[in-house]
Amino acid sequence: MTEALSPKAIIVTGGAGFIGSNFVHWVVDNQPDVHVTVLDALTYAGNLENLAGIPEDRMSFLHGNICDAELVDELFAKTDAVVHFAAESHNDNSIADPTPFLKTNVEGTFTLLQAARKHDVRFHHISTDEVYGDLALDDPARFTEETPYHPSSPYSSTKASSDMLVRAWVRTYGVQATISNCSNNYGPRQHIEKFIPRQITNILSGIRPKLYGDGKNVRDWIHTEDHSSAVWEILTRGRIGETYLIGADGERNNINVLRAILAEMGKAEDDFDWVRDRPGHDRRYAIDSTKLRTELGWQPKHTDFAKGLAATIKWYEENRAWWESVKQQTEAKYAAQGQ
Numbered sequence: 001m002t003e004a005l006s007p008k009a010i011i012v013t014g015g016a017g018f019i020g021s022n023f024v025h026w027v028v029d030n031q032p033d034v035h036v037t038v039l040d041a042l043t044y045a046g047n048l049e050n051l052a053g054i055p056e057d058r059m060s061f062l063h064g065n066i067c068d069a070e071l072v073d074e075l076f077a078k079t080d081a082v083v084h085f086a087a088e089s090h091n092d093n094s095i096a097d098p099t100p101f102l103k104t105n106v107e108g109t110f111t112l113l114q115a116a117r118k119h120d121v122r123f124h125h126i127s128t129d130e131v132y133g134d135l136a137l138d139d140p141a142r143f144t145e146e147t148p149y150h151p152s153s154p155y156s157s158t159k160a161s162s163d164m165l166v167r168a169w170v171r172t173y174g175v176q177a178t179i180s181n182c183s184n185n186y187g188p189r190q191h192i193e194k195f196i197p198r199q200i201t202n203i204l205s206g207i208r209p210k211l212y213g214d215g216k217n218v219r220d221w222i223h224t225e226d227h228s229s230a231v232w233e234i235l236t237r238g239r240i241g242e243t244y245l246i247g248a249d250g251e252r253n254n255i256n257v258l259r260a261i262l263a264e265m266g267k268a269e270d271d272f273d274w275v276r277d278r279p280g281h282d283r284r285y286a287i288d289s290t291k292l293r294t295e296l297g298w299q300p301k302h303t304d305f306a307k308g309l310a311a312t313i314k315w316y317e318e319n320r321a322w323w324e325s326v327k328q329q330t331e332a333k334y335a336a337q338g339q
């Protein structure tokens with residue numbers, strides 16, 4: 001049995017991105033004795049605004065790269081635990097240019113693991129359900145911790161590689177690590193290149209939403225706050241060397257999600273464009289999170305998708321300055337790809 005951990009100081013890599021920043025806010029709001037150090041390279045996906053309003057005595061921000069071994073070594077010498085979110089995270093970008101995915105997701109994770117090993121630091125690695133490949137629409141199966149790895153895209157293959165490195169460092173060097181593989185997150189502060197915020201901000205900008213392929217691909221949606229609470233349970237009470245799948249029984253196909261956005265925003269249900277499909281597009285993801293729920297007693301709180309989606313739409317309506325400056329360049333990139 002692994003002893004429970006009560007960290008006083010944690011490092012959060014990628015804490016200026018979507019899920020990382022929501023995790024930092026969650027920790028600041030729910031764990032009053034914990035100090036967070038964010039390590040983030042502020043790539044196109046990182047935004048310091050995501051951490052606005054956090055009191056100075058609760059969080060420090062360090063602008064740096066997870067591939068910088070010297071910097072990482074220095075940081076790991078003075079922390080109780082690390083939660084590793086930093087990654088290149090967008091499938092379409094990985095298809096256009098896989099290079100930064102190899103660098104950050106594989107070499108970056110390797111660099112962190114070496115420092116975790118040297119300083120014997122508790123390490124939690126954030127990964128994705130995409131490492132398991134995809135399921136057929138009519139398959140009753142869902143992914144479990146025993147499902148074989150079968151990644152499809154450059155993005156998911158680099159995430160699978162990083163998971164394998166973590167497992168090897170646990171077994172060979174005794175690194176105190178856990179892994180979680182989560183399904184598709186939604187909520188505030190998600191980059192507008194991703195499906196849900198792209199469609200919301202398209203409508204707010206007078207652009208028609210864009211649906212790939214036949215729109216029947218299924219994603220298993222979870223609110224990012226539920227991801228945060230699950231990560232905290234695993235970090236503090238999970239068994240070393242174990243993998244936990246995180247999901248909230250939120251399977252929905254893309255066309256239904258888009259129709260829900262259109263309806264909430266007062267648009268007709270066919271007011272969108274069909275566009276070129278993503279090459280290698282995974283058909284369906286579905287998570288069985290029984291292990292996390294039974295072993296650690298975790299439960300999602302945001303079980304009403306319509307309510308979570310309406311709140312997310314409201315966030316983009318109320319935070320135009322956060323996304324408007326990058327809307328044109330994001331759409332130009334898609335247009336060049338026929339999407």
Ligand code: NAD
Pocket residue numbers: 013014015016017018019020039040041042043044045046047064065066067084085086087088089090104108126127128129159181182183184185186191
């Ligand atoms: P994101 O793209 O919004 O944020 C990534 C953050 O990492 C950014 O702040 C960026 O500046 C930072 N970063 C990138 N390269 C870096 C480097 N070399 N050094 C330091 N910082 C760097 O990503 P996200 O959607 O918040 O995803 C976070 C993590 O969660 C990723 O590991 C991703 O694989 C995983 N995940 C995401 C989802 C999802 O639905 N978005 C689902 C499951 C798992």
Ligand code: TDX
Pocket residue numbers: 089090091092127128129130183184185193194195196198210211212213217218219254278
């Ligand atoms: O404009 C679009 N139209 C569309 O139909 C976009 C951007 C996407 N899609 C489709 C593709 C997918 O079937 O919507 C679905 C969701 O797409 P993304 O938001 O790009 O997410 P996905 O590829 O499923 O990956 C996400 O979940 C798992 C995250 O980006 C990953 O980081 C995470 O690992």
